[in-house]
Each structure stands twice: as structure tokens, then as C-alpha cells.
Amino acid sequence: MAEAEAGALLIIGGAEDKQGECAILREFVALAGGARARVVVIAVASEQQTNLSNVYLDVFRRLGVEDARTLGVAHRERANAPSAVESIERATGVFFTGGSQLRITRLLGGTLLDRVLHRRHDAGLVLAGTSAGAAMMPGVMIAGGVEPVTSLRAGAVELAPGMEFASGVIIDQHFEERGRLRRLLAAVAQHPRDLGVGIDEDTAVVVRGGKFRVIGAGAATVVDASEMTHTNLASVERNALLAVSGVRIHVLPAGYGFDLHDRAVVLPPEERLAAEARS
Amino acid sequence: MAEAEAGALLIIGGAEDKQGECAILREFVALAGGARARVVVIAVASEQQTNLSNVYLDVFRRLGVEDARTLGVAHRERANAPSAVESIERATGVFFTGGSQLRITRLLGGTLLDRVLHRRHDAGLVLAGTSAGAAMMPGVMIAGGVEPVTSLRAGAVELAPGMEFASGVIIDQHFEERGRLRRLLAAVAQHPRDLGVGIDEDTAVVVRGGKFRVIGAGAATVVDASEMTHTNLASVERNALLAVSGVRIHVLPAGYGFDLHDRAVVLPPEERLAAEARS
Numbered sequence: 234m235a236e237a238e239a240g241a242l243l244i245i246g247g248a249e250d251k252q253g254e255c256a257i258l259r260e261f262v263a264l265a266g267g268a269r270a271r272v273v274v275i276a277v278a279s280e281q282q283t284n285l286s287n288v289y290l291d292v293f294r295r296l297g298v299e300d301a302r303t304l305g306v307a308h309r310e311r312a313n314a315p316s317a318v319e320s321i322e323r324a325t326g327v328f329f330t331g332g333s334q335l336r337i338t339r340l341l342g343g344t345l346l347d348r349v350l351h352r353r354h355d356a357g358l359v360l361a362g363t364s365a366g367a368a369m370m371p372g373v374m375i376a377g378g379v380e381p382v383t384s385l386r387a388g389a390v391e392l393a394p395g396m397e398f399a400s401g402v403i404i405d406q407h408f409e410e411r412g413r414l415r416r417l418l419a420a421v422a423q424h425p426r427d428l429g430v431g432i433d434e435d436t437a438v439v440v441r442g443g444k445f446r447v448i449g450a451g452a453a454t455v456v457d458a459s460e461m462t463h464t465n466l467a468s469v470e471r472n473a474l475l476a477v478s479g480v481r482i483h484v485l486p487a488g489y490g491f492d493l494h495d496r497a498v499v500l501p502p503e504e505r506l507a508a509e510a511r512s
Numbered sequence: 513m514a515e516a517e518a519g520a521l522l523i524i525g526g527a528e529d530k531q532g533e534c535a536i537l538r539e540f541v542a543l544a545g546g547a548r549a550r551v552v553v554i555a556v557a558s559e560q561q562t563n564l565s566n567v568y569l570d571v572f573r574r575l576g577v578e579d580a581r582t583l584g585v586a587h588r589e590r591a592n593a594p595s596a597v598e599s600i601e602r603a604t605g606v607f608f609t610g611g612s613q614l615r616i617t618r619l620l621g622g623t624l625l626d627r628v629l630h631r632r633h634d635a636g637l638v639l640a641g642t643s644a645g646a647a648m649m650p651g652v653m654i655a656g657g658v659e660p661v662t663s664l665r666a667g668a669v670e671l672a673p674g675m676e677f678a679s680g681v682i683i684d685q686h687f688e689e690r691g692r693l694r695r696l697l698a699a700v701a702q703h704p705r706d707l708g709v710g711i712d713e714d715t716a717v718v719v720r721g722g723k724f725r726v727i728g729a730g731a732a733t734v735v736d737a738s739e740m741t742h743t744n745l746a747s748v749e750r751n752a753l754l755a756v757s758g759v760r761i762h763v764l765p766a767g768y769g770f771d772l773h774d775r776a777v778v779l780p781p782e783e784r785l786a787a788e789a790r791s
Contacts, residue, residue, distance in 0.1 A: 486753035
């Protein structure tokens with residue numbers, strides 16, 4: 234028997250279209266099995282779990298999913314309940330809404346629900362998250378920071394442990410809309426081993442097999458500090474302005490991909506052909 | 513006799529402090545000769561030349577300059593008048609206000625005033641410009657672009673010939689405040705020979721001898737596309753999203769410098785000492 238492949242991760246920069254074409258939510262449904270998908274919505278990031286869950290249940294049903302449910306988690310006991318585990322055991326796709334990423338890690342971290350999500354994801358379960366649900370995906374998560382980040386102070390970004398579904402990346406969301414480049418720079422300057430991935434609103438990256446591709450209306454900005462030549466992060470006061478030097482960036486709209494292992498852009502087919510024609 | 517050295521250029525990202533410490537305008541006065549400076553304010557970029565000029569005259573007088581004047585240029589004939597040339601001949605510092613950079617190039621470009629500004633600058637005259645007065649400094653100038661630049665289309669930045677006081681750079685101003693990274697990326701992707709320099713508000717770069725140093729409250733962001741590996745700029749429709757890959761960036765707050773020839777950061781003295789102590 235072939236070894237099971239991990240499911241896709243769909244990491245969304247927030248504010249994805251829920252009225253029109255719903256390109257991103259449609260992609261989630263397709264990845265999770267289309268009309269036969271069994272979808273669970275987890276709105277634990279939000280204080281209004283029921284209302285927010287219902288918004289997504291409506292969309293998923295409109296997109297043809299018959300089996301879409303919500304899993305409310307008001308406290309950690311709920312995340313350790315057998316019924317919560319059972320709902321994930323039978324799901325093909327789990328969708329995390331926005332809210333506060335710290336609520337997700339605080340209520341789910343280390344619970345049975347956390348464990349079943351990882352085990353099932355490793356065996357093929359598709360996981361999606363938007364906004365806070367995107368931020369929590371990696372092992373190192375941006376927990377918050379001063380906004381607006383016009384004059385980013387070195388201490389203005391707070392890193393915290395995430396849910397560890399995505400490895401080797403730090404995610405920032407609402408990226409261009411909230412002008413978060415410097416916040417993400419501060420994060421990768423602290424932790425240059427990971428790639429920063431800033432995702433615009435109504436935009437997502439689909440991660441699978443160590444690569445991602447971009448879908449949606451905006452772009453993903455990859456911030457690669459592996460060749461950073463200088464940062465004043467270690468030496469400055471928390472209220473001094475951050476300096477970073479020698480960080481590579483890539484701005485990638487829909488169709489582009491990125492190889493997380495090689496840290497290299499994967500061109501869309503038409504651009505690949507054009508590049509070959511030129512060489 | 514030693515060859516004359518070109519004067520400093522003070523390129524300001526707009527909205528510099530005019531009420532408090534006035535660090536940047538104070539620097540201009542110091543570069544131009546302090547109390548003995550002979551300052552000329554040119555507000556040709558603005559439709560309200562007189563009002564805007566008076567704001568700066570007041571500040572410069574408050575900072576101790578006795579000889580501060582304004583040079584109004586309502587049409588090109590004025591920029592070819594002997595009296596306009598004469599006022600620059602005797603100046604030690606010329607300050608360009610904000611407004612529209614295209615007004616500056618349209619009214620001054622190729623006039624006698626343009627020529628005397630270059631000749632005197634090459635011999636030591638200090639030139640300063642803020643906002644539009646900063647944008648016009650290089651040979652290639654960002655003339656405008658769609659704002660907000662949330663989803664930058666490839667054709668959304670308009671380049672035009674500038675006044676050519678600064679070489680090898682493309683300037684963008686109000687940089688972090690208006691979220692202009694992608695606009696500057698689009699500019700350098702079109703013209704990767706030049707370095708992009710995005711300057712925050714109340715922040716300036718002082719260019720002299722092929723280097724600049726940063727002063728003020730924010731940062732200068734250097735965007736270096738010399739090793740850019742890909743852009744879709746040539747192949748996309750004007751309304752497609754821009755893609756760029758492999759662009760190096762440096763975010764430099766006050767105290768940091770940059771060598772425009774070597775394209776390398778110059779650390780502040782205390783960071784240089786810290787780096788030496790570590791090695």
C-alpha cells in the first residue's frame with residue numbers, strides 16, 4: 234500500500250469572496266471532494282462562533298456540499314470530547330474562520346481535537362483557514378503587533394507558537410491591505426529560518442508536497458531572510474526602528490507557485506513557455 | 513585649485529515636521545550654511561505657490577536663516593528670466609516643496625533656471641525637495657499611479673523623465689504611509705538599472721559622494737532589482753497583476769547609510785562596532 238499523502242493546506246489572506254464567484258471557497262470544496270465533501274467549519278477563533286459558522290455553512294451548501302457541519306468549541310473540554318474527535322474522523326475538509334489566532338491555539342492546542350486534526354491531515358484531510366485561521370497554520374505564528382505599522386518598532390511584532398500544520402513558513406494575512414510588510418520583515422528577522430508569506434485579502438496559497446500555488450484576486454509576497462546581511466533586532470531597544478538588510482522578496486499573483494524547499498518561484502505554464510522561447 | 517564637489521541632495525519623503533524639532537529642515541539649513549545660508553524656496557509644484565512658500569520661509573527664518581526668499585514660477589517664461597537665474601546664482605540652498613512632480617518638470621525642464629540649478633549644484637549648491645520635490649530628483653521619476661495600490665496592475669505606475677539631480681535612483685515618497693512598495697517594485701521592474709528608494713514621511717536621505725544616509729522619524733526602503741530573476745511586466749496585459757521575483761530590499765532607519773555604487777548598506781558607527789565585536 235502506498236504511503237498516505239498529507240492533505241492540501243489552503244491558507245487564505247482573509248476577506249475571501251463569499252457572494253460572487255467564491256473562487257477560493259470553491260477551491261476548498263473541490264479539494265475536499267466536491268459535492269461529496271464532508272466539511273466541518275470551526276469558528277473557535279471568533280467570539281461569535283454560531284453566526285460566523287452559519288455564514289460559511291451557507292456558502293458551502295450553495296457550492297454544492299450536502300454534508301457541511303459546524304464544530305463549536307467554547308472551552309477546552311469540548312475540544313477533548315469524543316464527539317468532536319468523531320466529527321473530524323469522518324471529515325474530508327476542515328475550515329477555520331477568522332477571529333483571534335491566540336483563541337485557536339489557547340482552546341485547541343494539545344487537545345484530542347488538535348491531535349486528530351494532525352493525524353487526519355497527515356493522511357489526506359484538507360485544512361483551510363482564513364485570516365486568524367491562516368495565521369495559526371505554522372509552527373511560529375504572528376500573534377499580533379502594533380497597527381498601523383508605519384514606523385515599525387523592533388518589538389512591535391509578537392511571535393507565538395502556532396498549530397504546526399504548515400512547516401517552514403510564517404504567515405501574515407490582510408497583507409497589502411494593512412501594509413504589513415515591515416511586520417513580516419520583523420518576524421523573519423527574528424526567525425530567518427522560516428520563509429515569510431504575506432497573503433492579500435481574497436487570495437490564498439494552496440500548499441501541497443512542499444510547494445504552494447497562488448489563487449485569488451491579489452498576491453502572495455514571499456519574504457526570504459536566509460541571506461539577510463544585517464538586522465539591528467538583537468541590539469536595539471524595543472522602541473527603536475527596525476533595520477533589515479539583504480532580504481529577498483517575491484510578489485506572486487494567481488498562477489504563480491513557490492517551492493518552499495528550494496526557495497524558488499515556480500512560473501505559470503504560459504510564463505515558462507515564454508521564458509523558454511526567449512532562451 | 514581642487515575640483516568643486518557637488519552639493520548635498522536632501523530628498524524628503526513628505527510631511528516633514530515643521531512645528532517641533534524640525535530635524536530635517538534643520539539639517540537642510542545646516543547643510544546650506546546655517547545662519548549664513550542663502551535659501552530659495554521654489555513651490556512650482558503647487559497651485560498655491562505663495563501660501564506654501566510662506567510656510568517654509570517662516571520655518572527657515574525660525575531656524576535662524578536671515579536670507580530666505582521665494583522664487584515663484586507661474587509659467588516657463590519666468591523660469592527663463594535673468595532675475596530667476598540670478599536668485600539661484602547667489603543661493604547656497606534651494607528647497608522644492610510638494611505638489612505635482614509633473615508641474616516641476618513641465619515648468620522648469622530645459623529652462624535657464626534648470627541649467628543654473630544643475631551648474632550651481634555641481635559646484636556645491638545644496639538641493640532639497642519634499643514629496644513631489646523628492647520624486648522629481650532622479651532622471652527617471654514616478655509620475656503617478658493608481659492608488660490605493662492594493663492590487664497593483666502592471667500598468668499602474670507611470671514613469672516620466674525627472675530633473676536628473678540624483679542619478680541611479682528612482683524615488684517614491686510617503687512610502688510606508690501610502691503602502692507604495694508594489695508601486696516602487698513595478699517601477700524598478702521596468703527599469704532595474706536604477707535602485708528604488710522609498711522614503712517614509714518625516715524622513716529623508718542625504719545624498720553626497722555616491723552614498724546616502726538616513727535622517728528623520730521613519731525609514732528608507734531600498735529596492736534592488738539588479739538580481740531580479742523574473743517579472744511578468746513584459747508579457748502581461750496592463751490590467752494583470754504584477755509579478756516580480758528575486759528583488760532585494762533593505763529597510764534603513766536613521767543612522768544607516770547606503771553606498772549607491774556598491775549597492776550595500778553602511779552601518780551606523782555603533783552597529784559597526786557591535787558587528788566587529790562579534791566577529
